[in-house]
Amino acid sequence: MTALKAIHALARQLGMDEETRRAFSEREVGQRSLRAMSPSQQHQLVVAMKRAAGQDNSRTTALAGPYAKKLQALWIAGWNLGIVQNREDKALLAFVKRQSGVDHTRFLLEADKAEAAIGALEAWIAREAGVVWRKGKGRDVQDCVIEAQVRILGLKTADPDPSNVCLQAYDAWRAGSLDRASKQRAMNLLGQNIRAAR
Incomplete structure (x- = not known):
């Protein structure tokens, strides 16, 4: 599945409308438009959306602690x-x-x-x-x-x-x-x- 398809599928799963998805994208990768994102930014967005959907397989890398x-x-x-x-x-x-x-x-x-x-x-x-x-x-x-x-x-x-x-x-x-x-x-x-x- 391409990154764009994954982003749209995850947005549906998370119940995000277009504006919510754009705001989430801007917060996570600094870019509202999927077309304007680099492949790296699209990948980062997929990772962030998976984390939000509870599909994050990298729980060991989640930051925690007082600092x-x-x-x-x-x-x-x-x-x-x-x-x-x-x-x-x-x-x-x-x-x-x-x-x-x-x-x-x-x-x-x-x-x-x-x-x-x-x-x-x-x-x-x-x-x-x-x-x-x-x-x-x-x-x-x-x-x-x-x-x-x-x-x-x-x-x-x-x-x-x-x-x-x-x-x-x-x-x-x-x-x-x-x-x-x-x-x-x-x-x-x-x-x-x-x-x-x-």
Whole structure:
């Protein structure tokens, strides 16, 4: 079965209408249109839909543990900055094992080992994408990543094209009008453009 057929079959199984499927697609792979997706993105969408349908055979790779969310957020940030080449959890787990010696995030319970993986990921992202991790009130990881994405894409508010969706996302972020979910959508959109340019 082709990826497109599998996506449509899984969408029916999950009871998704077209708009719901598009929103799910955008959240999972950063692309609403199936036609605009690369084969890799289509495969990632099939995996995500199978997981949502309870057909995931890779339960051992599901992230868990006290540091899993932080690591996954940084990994997706690296993906959206164009430096992480494989967005899947398996790739993150391989990185964690190299950095901490721990096989899975669910076993990553010691703060020093977790900090080794988190610190290495933050340093890699800072070095390769120029992210400046400004920690403090009113600043979060998403703000730091969007700031670097804007720099990478060379966005400026003086851009004369009002239909530029990247510029619209940038303007909304600068105005401070984005909540966490909207920031994630903006990061995904900007990341899609960064990956397309490479």
